[in-house]
Amino acid sequence: xxxxxxxxxxxxxxxxxxxxxxxxxxxxxxxxxxxxxxxxxxxxxxxxxxxxxxxxxxxxxxxxxxxxxxxxxxxxxxxxxxxxxxxxxxxxxxxxxxxxxxxxxxxxxxxxxxxxxxxxxxxxxxxxxxxxxxxxxxxxxxxxxxxxxxxxxxxxxxxxxxxxxxxxxxxxxxxxxxxxxxxxxxxxxxxxxxxxxxxxxxxxxxxxxxxxxxxxxxxxxxxxxxxxxxxxxxxxxxxxxxxxxxxxxxxxxxxxxxxxxxxxxxxxxxxxxxxxxxxxxxxxxxxxxxxxxxxxxxxxxxxxxxxxxxxxxxxxxxxxxxxxxxxxxxxxxxx
Numbered sequence: 001x002x003x004x005x006x007x008x009x010x011x012x013x014x015x016x017x018x019x020x021x022x023x024x025x026x027x028x029x030x031x032x033x034x035x036x037x038x039x040x041x042x043x044x045x046x047x048x049x050x051x052x053x054x055x056x057x058x059x060x061x062x063x064x065x066x067x068x069x070x071x072x073x074x075x076x077x078x079x080x081x082x083x084x085x086x087x088x089x090x091x092x093x094x095x096x097x098x099x100x101x102x103x104x105x106x107x108x109x110x111x112x113x114x115x116x117x118x119x120x121x122x123x124x125x126x127x128x129x130x131x132x133x134x135x136x137x138x139x140x141x142x143x144x145x146x147x148x149x150x151x152x153x154x155x156x157x158x159x160x161x162x163x164x165x166x167x168x169x170x171x172x173x174x175x176x177x178x179x180x181x182x183x184x185x186x187x188x189x190x191x192x193x194x195x196x197x198x199x200x201x202x203x204x205x206x207x208x209x210x211x212x213x214x215x216x217x218x219x220x221x222x223x224x225x226x227x228x229x230x231x232x233x234x235x236x237x238x239x240x241x242x243x244x245x246x247x248x249x250x251x252x253x254x255x256x257x258x259x260x261x262x263x264x265x266x267x268x269x270x271x272x273x274x275x276x277x278x279x280x281x282x283x284x285x286x287x288x289x290x291x292x293x294x295x296x297x298x299x300x301x302x303x304x305x306x307x308x309x310x311x312x313x314x315x316x317x318x319x320x321x322x323x324x325x326x327x328x329x330x331x332x333x334x335x
Contacts, residue, residue, distance in 0.1 A: 032058040033267050034081055036073060038066025038088040038168060039254060043288055050283070051274040057267055066092035066168040067322045073259070074099045083262040084271060086127075086254070089172040093124040093257050094320030103258040103265055105272060112276045113293045117253050120317045126253030127275045128284045129291035130222040131309050132173055133249065134241045137211040140218065148246035149173075149220060150185075153192025162199040162207040162219040165334045169204075169222050169252065175325045176247050180314055183328070190332040211238045227289035227302045244310045251311040252319075254290065 037044055041063055048059050062069070062082070070092040073080055078101065085102075087093045096102050102123035110122050117126035134152075136145060146152060152161050164170055178186045199216055201207045207219035208226060229236040242249040256275060258268040274280055281292040289300045299306065329335040 032060045033083050033264055033271060034060045034062070035084045035086055035271075036062050036064070036069045036082045037086045038064065038069050038092060039086055044086065046287070047275060047280045047283055050277075050280050051271050054274060055267065055270060059271075065166070067171060067326065070095045070322060073101065077101060078261045080259060080261050082259055083264050083268040084256055084258055085124075086256045088168040088254050089319070090124075090126070090253050090255060090316035091172045091175050091319035091322055091325075092168065093119070093255050094317055095322050096257060096259075097121070097123045097317075098320050101260050103260045103262070103268075105258065106269060109269065109272055109276065112295075116313065117293050117316065118255070119257075120315070124255050124257035125272065125276070126255040126293050126316075128254050128281075128288075129251050129293055129306060130169065130224060130254065131242065131249050131251045131291075131306075131311060132169065132247075133221060133223045133226070134243055135208055135211055135219045135221055135226050135238050136241055137214060137217055137239075138237050139214065142241075145241045146243060147248070148243050149248050150189050150246045152198070152218065152220070153189055153196050155196070157196060157218065159197040159199070160217040161193075161196070162201050162210055162216045163193065164201050164203055164207060164221070165329060166202065167204060170220060171322065171325050171329070172252050172319060173220075173247065173250055174329065175319045175321060176250055176314055178321070178325065178328070179318060180247060180312070187328060187332060190329060190334045194333045208238055212236060223303065224289040227300060230302050231289065231300065240304070242304065242309055247312050247314070249309050249311050250314070251291075251306070251309060252316060253293070 052059055066088040073085060073096050085096055097119060104122050105125060110118055113125050174186055204221040204225045207221055210216050211219050223240060226238050226240050256272050258265055262268050276294050281294050281297040284290050285292045285300055291299050291306045
């Protein structure tokens, strides 16, 4: 073989090796289970360790907010290196399902969770439940509390309310509002909230603490933020109100789905099973005060029982139009 041919052969062999490595990287990581998590590290990491301990498998996690991760997964498509998507809300999971990149889950896994808290087609499952609430402080009497979040756009609440428009749960509420009551109702509410000088926060904990300090009177958030504070301090000066109208106490889920593009589907499905076993369910109930969705697991004593919450029975598996919600929120000045 001539020197030129030898160099060419070496170059071709090197290129083939590169392509083989690149090809093996598509559709999930080969060396470890990869999760895209819309849940924060401090909350989800101990649950992930339960899986690592049981399986002996290493887990790699990419953290971010659920809508952004959902958009990333849609863009990555079949080339995503993720094996699982753990989302803060059902809408983000539905968006991936609609993009055609979620694997059907085994029926024995789906049967662990009530049908209202999972995909109609069995491609994602709720792990824990959370209710939308109106949190309020000591300056607000119970007889003043609104029956609906839509009332917070009224003049009497001007400058007295806090919300976190970038939060996935609030965006999920807006998506549900658009679905059930229409685009015009959602638009009027968002426009009214902005005009009413609703105070903007970058998360729900700052809203809760601002209520406790008397800086605002009410806040839109999920139930567990108040429950966590009350568990640490029974005299914490923030209380929970479950609105009865206009999706005000909507129960959504944090849930998980296995990507159809994953090369480690068996391990990914076992991760889902681990999240629905008693240790993980009890961990979430005790630590973050969310509602366990598997029968036989007790909720935290600070919580109103899940069955007593006046939550509208809407299809959580139809809340995937995150793009439309974000466009509306930007158009109205909420984002």
